[in-house]
Amino acid sequence: VDGGNLVQPLDHGNVQNGRLFFLQQQTHLITMKASVKRSTKNKVDTMMNGYSGSSDEEAASDSPKTVVHTVWNQSIPINQMSLPKLTRLRQLLSLRHIQDSTFAKYNVRATANGDGLIFPRYTDRVERVGVRQLKPSGLKIFRLTENRNQPGIIEETIPDSSTYVGFFGYHLVKSVDVETVLLFNEADALSVHQAAGKVALAVHDQYGPFQNQLLSLLTELIHVIIWPPPEKYNRGKLLAKSLTSTNCHLISPASCKNMRAADALALPGKGRQLITGVIKACERVEEKSLSTFDKLKELTKEYYYGYGSVSGICKWSRFSALNNYLKGFRLGELTLIGGGSACGKKTFLAEYALDICCQNVPTLWCCLELPVGRLTATLVEQFSKDAFFEENTNQRSFDYWYEEISRLPMYFAKFDKVGFTKLKDIVEVIDRLAASKEVQHIVIDDVTALQEWTLAKNGYDLNLIFSDLRRLAQNRNCHITGSMLLSKFQNSKENNNADTLQQNAVNMQAMKEADNVLVICTKKLAQDITDVEHENFLQIWKTRRGGDLVLSNYIEMNFNRMTKCYTLTVGDRALPEGTWRLCILPLVLVVVISIVVNQLYVPLPDRFAEREKMQVIETVARVLYMYPGKWLELFSTKWQLCWTRLVLNSLAWLCSYAYRSTEPQNVHIHTIMLDDVAARVYIPDKVDTDAAIVYIHGGGFVLLNVDSYDLITRHLAKLTNMITVSIEYRLAPEHKFPAAIDDCERAIVYFLRHAHKLYSINSDKVVLVGDSAGGNLAAVVTQRLRNKRIRPVLKVSFLIYPVVQFVDFMTPSYQMAYRLYGRTALPDPESIVRWMLVYLGLDVEHVPKVLRSDHVDPIRQLQLLQAVQHDQLPPEFLDPSYYKKPPPKLNNTESSEAMHQVQSYLLDWQVSPLLQQDMSDLPKALVLTCEFDPLRDEGYFYVHRLRQAGVNASWIHYNTGFHAMLNIHNEVPLGRQAIQDVATFIRHNLS
Known part of the structure; x- marks a missing residue:
């Protein structure tokens, strides 16, 4: 050693x-x-x-390259390692939840002696060089230490960290990848790829500058998301700044809840969702001085809808005319009220502030020139709208009103030295008052009384005064209103003197900095200079966030000398009283009607049967039940269902009543019980056959009833001269699946066995007709009777635009429904799935998932789609103007218990009879389909499967027809023709 x-x-x-x-x-x-x-x-x-x-x-x-290739060639698959060592390495490297398939994708292997794991780094992609030519450019090896007292791992880098080459996982990058996640640890990269399915790379985690060669590889990526560990967040920011990509995002520790990806994946039950949510919460890395629309959305929304936005925190009550121009009283703004000498600026300012204060806006008066006693006296008179004279000995009225006005949140700050008060002094008063009271409105009786104004030498100094006032309003989140001397701009040459130029400069600075500028203009009523009679008008020179400006004598100010109150009325542009109503009312009606017609008009396809007439009928139906139903859906599906039932049943009853009142009735009707199931029997006057019809009505399993289909069954009985029985099965959600199937089965079996006793009917000549959802029930009952070998059997089954499958919602007919008439009142995919889930007793929140086929896993879907192969359809059904072949389904099936329940129901043959494996030995069948119907293609698939099983099955298709056209056959000739074809087919097969 x-x-x-x-x-x-x-x-x-x-x-x-x-x-x-x-x-x-x-x-x-x-x-x-x-x-x-x-x-x-x-x-x-x-x-x-x-x-x-x-x-x-x-x-x-x-050389490093040779050593890398030598070590890599001698490595072994990780499944050849000893299980204890592999388990220990997984624990130490946070790889316990990483699957073997993920290791295989990233080419993770074991050392030759099986004591470590090798993580390869690449600078090439598989799509460029191919799998055989792909070789790692660097390796990172984690070995187990042999210290039994303190087991751990030793990290080795080939080449060493000073010459870091390539990225772990870079070989998986493809040119079509939209997002790529960069991480600083191999375990995190494997976790992100396994949880989110995104390409994840592990970059150099050592401190120091990034190599230009590595950065050049990263700049090729389209969308880069950097997820650094919380302790290396600064390293991630450095990498983000180093990248020149304009689409680089960074995940902050707050977004990932201070967790690495490997730690998030280890959380039981929610690791995958957490990692996906963290990636979606990434923030774009940009310069602080730059912003995008994405970042400015909330700020822009706050501008319109936030507290104190354009509409302000309150409106004017006494001066309601100002609401049309200023829109409201907003915080953070500067308003100047100007005018000439002795025009009533301060009096108007007093009532202006009083009006705002009465809206519970705390107001602070800064009396720089006006005596406080005189101001409060004016406010009391304006508040009470009464005059108080010295000779008036009764002071009760004054005491009452003074007590009332004292309850207002209004405060007064008096400054003794006129012309020596600084803006700093006002700020100190505001700060002292803010300790106990909140001030939202500051009123300065004379802005020119500030010391800064007195010491101003030029226009720049005046600009600073207005800028400071506006900045004070914004920083303190209050509104500042002040009065000052403002007059019209003088442009004539004879008035081109020093005073005029100075006044024009004041006007310009006020217009530049103030948010709102209101000017009181005076107009004399006589040419005599000694005449003091005059009129005042309020002009609006500027409103930063309000409406139109008023630069003429439009808003007239009427002054009441007794109460010292102003009234603003419309001036020169006012129309005679009552005239505007005659002009506005027709215009409003035309605009409203135009908007309603434009919103309600949804064009039907060109080949639609009776298109003009159906355009009106469809619009009325949409207004009566579709729009209210969508609104009631926000509160409860039960409310939506009740309203839809009420409207549809009422319309059906009216149509049936109108038909009965105009056509001779040659049919006798009565109600019977078939094994405790209610049924309505139609017996024509001229019964010439011993055959009978059993009719199962439609309505999405939840809506309609026998009364709603009275018009169809009555007409069918007359055309065929056959006894017709309409079954009143129980509806959902009161009676959930399979209550409707059980009712229909019991009624049909009872009728087959006792028909000869009841009406002398031959039990071998019974025809079963099902309409829409009734077609589903008819198909299921027919298959049930075949499975149970019940005798006698049905002679013929007739399915009218049936719903027979809930597997594929991307068939051409469904795609046509989405594209051509998705906004109409015709049956749409969403309503079909919604009522089916209600029928099954499932949560309607699964509707979007079912429409995306999330309830079917890809493996089983490949088996089930054999019954709904689009290539089996006629070529005219595959119109490229609305049909696009759906892409292969990814493995994104939700595996929750609720979705398993949805799958078990919707894929049951008793819900989707098209999925019945054995279709043999079923009675002769006829399926009717229409062009403009989401259920068109599955009706054709059902006929195709019956024919494959050797069943005599016929198919009739109406190229201009639509779903439910039989229900309104009195208005649509094609509907009458369809019922006639049904009757002819039944008589022909029972002759």
């Missing part, structure tokens, strides 16, 4: 021509550290005595 490394004696028989050759089985024992390699070589030279020095060939044989 030399330095902890075992050196085996050499076989002198392998010394030829004075040169030393290592045996292949011994080469892997040499430690690849440079110092140990030289030490081992010196000891071997000493042992040989007869050889000293080294040749060029020996130097070449000791």
Whole structure:
């Protein structure tokens, strides 16, 4: 033993021509550290005595590349290691949950003597060089130590860490891979690949700069996700910054809950989901000064819908006209109320602040110029809308209103020295008040009374004042409102003096920094200069996040001298009272009707039977039950079901009533019980045969009943002159599967055995007709009777657009339903699966999973799809305009207990009769299908399987027909023709 490394004696028989050759089985024992390699070589030279020095060939044989290939060629599969050592290595390296198949994909092997694992690194891909030419460029070896007191592992790197070459798992990278995960540990890479199925690479985890050669390999990847261990997060950030890829993401310790991938995979029951969720939660690595739409979504959403957003924290009550322009009172903004001298700025400012304070907005008055007593007196009058005179001896009214206004969250800060108050003093008051009270509105009675304004020398100093005020509003999350002298811009040459230029500069700075600028403009009513009568108008010069500006005399300000209150009314652009209603109402009606028609119009396919008429009927049906049903689905499936039943049964009853009131009735109807199952019997006046029809209605197992199909069964009995029996089977969810099948079976068996006693019917001439879901029940009952060898048997089974399989939801007819009429009230794949799950008593939350075929594992699906091979369909069914051949199903089947229950139900032949293995000895059958029906193809598959089993099966198809066209045959001639064809087929086969 030399330095902890075992050196085996050499076989002198392998010394030829004075040169030393290592045996292949011994080469892997040499430690690849440079110092140990030289030490081992010196000891071997000493042992040989007869050889000293080294040749060029020996130097070449000791190169890192040669050593890597030699060690790799002598490695063995991991299944040839001793189980105790392999188990110990798995525990120490966090590989307990890694499957052997994952090891095989990453080419993990064992050392020749079986005491360690070898993790290869590559710089080539399999898709470039092929499997045979693929060779590792580096190795990482983990060996078990032989210290029994403190067992552990020794890590060896070939070549050493200073010349780190390649990545572990890089050979699996393909040009089509969208995402690649980079990790700093081989166990983490194996865990991510096994859990998420993504290509995972293990990169160099030692500190130091990354080599340019390795970075060039990473820049070829499309989407890079870096998942460093929590303790090496800075190393991951360094790698992310080193990559020039614009699509690089990083997983933070918070996102992975301070866990490595190997630790996450070890969590029982939720490791895979946790790893997948962590990868999805990765964050894009970008410069801090750059942002994308993804990052700005919440900030943008907050702008519109957050607290105090565009609509503000409150609205104006006294000045409701401002709501149309300013939209609301928002925090973090600066509002300036300006105007000329003696125009009433401060009076309006007082009522403006009072209106906001009455909305429970804490307000702070900063009285820089206005005496506090005068201000409170004005506020009391404006609040009470009453005048208080000195000669008025009754002070009860004043006391009452003063007590009321004192309850408002309004505070006053008085500053004695006018023109010497700094903005800093106001901030100190706000800070002292914030310790006990929250201030959201700060009112400054005169901005020009600030000391900063007095000392301002130019426009730049004025700009700083407004900037400081706006910054104060944003930092303290409050709204600052101030008054100041603002007047119209003077552009005439005669007014081009120093005062005018200074006022224009003030206006410009105010317009630049303020968020909202309201200006009171005065208009004299007479030309006489001595006339003091005038009108005030409020103009809106600026609103940063509001609506339109008002730069003309549009908003009129009416001042009440008694109460000192303003009223804002519409000015010059106002229409005469009541005129706007005559103009707006027709326009609103036209807009509303246009929007409704545009939203409701969903075009039907061009070849749709009676397209114009059905466009109206489908729209009415969609408004009556589809849209309300979708809305009620948000609350409960039970509510949706009740509403849909009510609407459909009511419409069916109305259609039947209209038919009975216009057509002569030559059919007698009564109700009987067939082995405790209710049934309705239709007996025509002219019965000319001893045959009978048993009819099973449709409705998705949950919706319709015998009354809903009264129109069809009544008409069918008249056309065939045969006694027709309609079975009232129990519906779900009140009676779940297989209650409906049991009812139909008991009723049919009872009728077959007692028909001759009841109505002198020949039991060998009974026809079974099933419509839609009733077609499913008819097929299942027919197969049940065949299995039980019940006699007498049914003569003919007639299936009208039946639902017979729940395996493949990507057939051409289903794809056509998705693409051509998915938004209509016609039966769609989602509703078909939903009502079937309700019928089976399963959770409707599985509908999306069933539509994706997640309830069928790929292996079993290959067997089941033999019954629904798309190539068996007629060529016209495979229209490329809507049909695309589905890709092979990946192994992403959910393995939960709930999905196993869904699979066991939906793949049962009593639910999917198309999956019945033995279809022989069934009665003669006819299947009716329609072009615009999701169930079209499975009806054809059922006929194909019957014919393969030797059953006489016929198929009739309507190229312009649609599902449920028989139910509205009074409106659709093709529906009447279909019922006539059904009657003709039945009479022909029973003649």
